[in-house]
Amino acid sequence: MKHLSPEQVHEALLLQADAQARQDGRELREAEMALMQDVIGGEPARQRRAMAKTITLLESTRADHRLHADALLNALLPATGDSFRLGISGVPGVGKSTFIEALGLHLISLGHRVAVLAVDPSSSVSGGSILGDKTRMEQLSVHPQAYIRPSPSSGTLGGVAERTREAMLVCEAAGYDVVIVETVGVGQSETAVQGMTDMFCLLQLPNAGDDLQAIKKGVMELADLVVINKADLDENAATRARAQISSALRLFGMHGHPERSPGRPKSANAPLGGSEQSELGGQPSHAHHDETIWHPTVIQMSALKNQGIDAFWATVSQFRDLQSHSGRLAARRRAQDEAWMWERIDAGLKARFKAHPAVREQIGPVADDVRKGVVAASVAARRLLDLFH
Ligand SMILES: Nc1nc2c(ncn2[C@@H]2O[C@H](COP(=O)(O)OP(=O)(O)O)[C@@H](O)[C@H]2O)c(=O)[nH]1
Numbered sequence: 001m002k003h004l005s006p007e008q009v010h011e012a013l014l015l016q017a018d019a020q021a022r023q024d025g026r027e028l029r030e031a032e033m034a035l036m037q038d039v040i041g042g043e044p045a046r047q048r049r050a051m052a053k054t055i056t057l058l059e060s061t062r063a064d065h066r067l068h069a070d071a072l073l074n075a076l077l078p079a080t081g082d083s084f085r086l087g088i089s090g091v092p093g094v095g096k097s098t099f100i101e102a103l104g105l106h107l108i109s110l111g112h113r114v115a116v117l118a119v120d121p122s123s124s125v126s127g128g129s130i131l132g133d134k135t136r137m138e139q140l141s142v143h144p145q146a147y148i149r150p151s152p153s154s155g156t157l158g159g160v161a162e163r164t165r166e167a168m169l170v171c172e173a174a175g176y177d178v179v180i181v182e183t184v185g186v187g188q189s190e191t192a193v194q195g196m197t198d199m200f201c202l203l204q205l206p207n208a209g210d211d212l213q214a215i216k217k218g219v220m221e222l223a224d225l226v227v228i229n230k231a232d233l234d235e236n237a238a239t240r241a242r243a244q245i246s247s248a249l250r251l252f253g254m255h256g257h258p259e260r261s262p263g264r265p266k267s268a269n270a271p272l273g274g275s276e277q278s279e280l281g282g283q284p285s286h287a288h289h290d291e292t293i294w295h296p297t298v299i300q301m302s303a304l305k306n307q308g309i310d311a312f313w314a315t316v317s318q319f320r321d322l323q324s325h326s327g328r329l330a331a332r333r334r335a336q337d338e339a340w341m342w343e344r345i346d347a348g349l350k351a352r353f354k355a356h357p358a359v360r361e362q363i364g365p366v367a368d369d370v371r372k373g374v375v376a377a378s379v380a381a382r383r384l385l386d387l388f389h
């Protein structure tokens with residue numbers, strides 16, 4: 001659409017969105033139509049308000065709201081997808097907020113618009129990590145080119161992740177071309193964020209390498225990029241951590257990832273090795289080297305001192321180019337969408353199953369029998385499932 005003016009693009013998107021809504025048999029009401037227009041092309045203050053309103057509507061659990069929200073979401077869909085989705089994870093205190101502030105401002109200086117979202121199922125307890133963190137994102141949180149939204153604060157991880165995914169689409173429709181999704185390194189939230197982003201980055205402390213056992217291996221395997229933050233504190237430790245984590249990543253690569261989570265094409269499992277790895281102290285293997293495959297790497301940084309932010313973005317850009325040209329970026333998104341659909345179907349079916357009157361009546365006694373060892377678990381499951389029509 002490069003030859004079109006922004007107004008023409010806007011017009012085309014609206015037409016497309018409208019057509020999509022009609023095709024779905026759910027015409028947009030005027031209210032949602034107006035919201036959509038403001039999200040896609042409203043003047044800045046209007047757009048911001050419309051985004052907040054749309055996201056709030058999407059977060060609502062009321063059935064009638066959900067109907068309108070679904071129509072609105074589908075209408076926005078043609079305007080989404082034009083961003084780079086970056087996942088950031090790491091334990092509390094590793095420096096995520098400090099880093100996102102520095103990165104966000106750097107990206108804005110390059111002309112990007114940056115949205116920051118979060119998946120933090122515990123935030124109903126902690127009061128919303130990003131909001132509390134706004135002090136650490138002092139400049140970014142008030143910047144007109146940035147949009148920061150805390151984690152939805154209630155529900156299961158699946159529910160929280162769903163709302164964050166939908167908020168991401170709203171940000172994309174509003175023209176934010178870098179969406180950062182943050183999560184604390186607890187529970188399964190890393191998997192959820194890896195499953196909704198184009199690239200997953202794990203922040204580590206400089207002493208991480210000293211105790212590789214302590215690093216959750218499963219999480220490390222999700223990472224496309226590992227960042228040793230706070231390198232300013234101890235250069236030597238950071239260098240050591242970098243070497244140790246690099247070889248750990250190479251081992252994962254050589255042995256494959258038997259349980260890849262969805263959203264990451266299996267073909268990304270190729271063995272690590274190749275010339276760009278040799279600087280990390282390992283033995284480069286040229287035997288299986290494939291230029292189109294990304295090898296997870298490790299870099300050092302000091303978010304606090306603003307050192308290594310540009311190198312970080314350069315690495316991200318390399319990854320993005322490689323993934324786009326090889327078609328893996330698009331493939332990963334397709335796989336993520338499909339996996340997500342099934343995940344939501346699973347969750348929805350389970351909720352309906354539990355709410356089914358006959359099941360509800362029987363589930364207590366049957367579960368009791370299972371606990372007492374009177375009925376085999378599989379038999380109990382079949383009996384309950386048979387009640388569900
Ligand atoms: N020395 C040093 N301190 C840092 C660095 N990045 C963050 N910090 C500090 O680490 C603490 C936790 O940072 P924060 O961004 O809130 O971590 P988060 O919990 O992961 O969001 C704060 O006191 C930061 O100032 C860094 O690169 N070097």
Ligand SMILES: [Mg+2]
Binds near residue numbers: 096
């Ligand atoms: Mg934080």
